[in-house]
Amino acid sequence: MRGERVDIVRNREGESERVRGGGDCCDMRGMLGFLILFLLSKKPMHGQELAGEIAIRKGEKKLSPGTIYPALKGLKELGFIVEERDGKTIVYSLTDKGEKALKLAKRKFIKTFFGIFPE
Amino acid sequence: MRGERVDIVRNREGESERVRGGGDCCDMRGMLGFLILFLLSKKPMHGQELAGEIAIRKGEKKLSPGTIYPALKGLKELGFIVEERDGKTIVYSLTDKGEKALKLAKRKFIKTFFGIFPE
DNA sequence: TTATATATATCGGATACCCAATATTCCTAT
DNA sequence: ATAGGAATATTGGGTATCCGATATATATAA
Numbered sequence: 363m364r365g366e367r368v369d370i371v372r373n374r375e376g377e378s379e380r381v382r383g384g385g386d387c388c389d390m391r392g393m394l395g396f397l398i399l400f401l402l403s404k405k406p407m408h409g410q411e412l413a414g415e416i417a418i419r420k421g422e423k424k425l426s427p428g429t430i431y432p433a434l435k436g437l438k439e440l441g442f443i444v445e446e447r448d449g450k451t452i453v454y455s456l457t458d459k460g461e462k463a464l465k466l467a468k469r470k471f472i473k474t475f476f477g478i479f480p481e
Numbered sequence: 482m483r484g485e486r487v488d489i490v491r492n493r494e495g496e497s498e499r500v501r502g503g504g505d506c507c508d509m510r511g512m513l514g515f516l517i518l519f520l521l522s523k524k525p526m527h528g529q530e531l532a533g534e535i536a537i538r539k540g541e542k543k544l545s546p547g548t549i550y551p552a553l554k555g556l557k558e559l560g561f562i563v564e565e566r567d568g569k570t571i572v573y574s575l576t577d578k579g580e581k582a583l584k585l586a587k588r589k590f591i592k593t594f595f596g597i598f599p600e
Numbered sequence: 601t602t603a604t605a606t607a608t609a610t611c612g613g614a615t616a617c618c619c620a621a622t623a624t625t626c627c628t629a630t
Numbered sequence: 631a632t633a634g635g636a637a638t639a640t641t642g643g644g645t646a647t648c649c650g651a652t653a654t655a656t657a658t659a660a
Binding site for chain 3: 408409410427428430431432434435450451452
Binding site: 512513514544545546547548551552555566568569570 | 616617618619620621625626627628
């Protein structure tokens with residue numbers, strides 16, 4: 363089926379559960395640009411590397427090329443990231459503008475979701 | 482203009498900056514259902530109360546009725562929340578199913594955004 | 601050189617998020 | 631009873647997030 367989103371999640375007993383995206387509650391879309399900026403701020407990466415890192419964090423399959431490349435293109439057009447070819451790959455890193463934008467977005471994110479993280 | 486999203490953010494100098502949603506970086510949409518479940522898990526609330534709480538957290542205007550009510554309707558149809566009329570308002574609270582879904586979603590959220598929050 | 605594998609890029613389509621505007625319901629005050 | 635206000639609800643439209651499929655480019659291996 364097309365567009366189906368499935369997660370593999372480990373429950374308390376260590377069994378893997380197969381559930382609709384976001385544990386059936388909400389699909390946890392969104393904030394892709396934010397997540398990309400955050401990850402690139404820690405380490406410049408190329409597209410597939412980024413997709414792999416996001417997959418690990420989300421516990422999902424890698425984002426399809428139709429998701430990751432348009433997202434990178436958008437951030438580049440906004441002037442938040444720059445690309446540098448490195449052999450077969452294109453390594454992305456934050457610009458100063460991207461750093462500033464990330465900082466603002468982070469502040470907002472933390473305020474919005476305050477209390478979600480266990481102390 | 483329609484659909485325009487603007488935030489008011491205070492910068493380091495305490496001046497208020499007017500920026501496109503999410504600090505110009507990414508619009509921070511998404512996860513509305515998740516945020517609603519989280520807030521309701523702390524305290525049952527009615528629609529406008531919820532919208533007010535979200536506005537404070539995001540530093541934005543209150544979500545429009547066209548956003549908050551369909552979101553609540555969806556969560557209700559999924560069986561995650563129940564409503565109880567209280568005079569003029571309808572108070573929403575989590576069901577057991579909603580609690581479970583929130584728990585799973587929280588786990589995923591924390592894993593996805595690990596490192597965003599300053600320790 | 602040619603084949604293969606990987607990374608990058610684009611396209612069409614589906615769904616979720618979100619808004620402003622409008623409509624409806626319900627309580628309360630007059 | 632009725633007028634006003636607040637909460638709730640729906641509608642139409644715009645954008646972002648996603649997917650799978652397909653196409654292109656590049657490096658490496660045969």
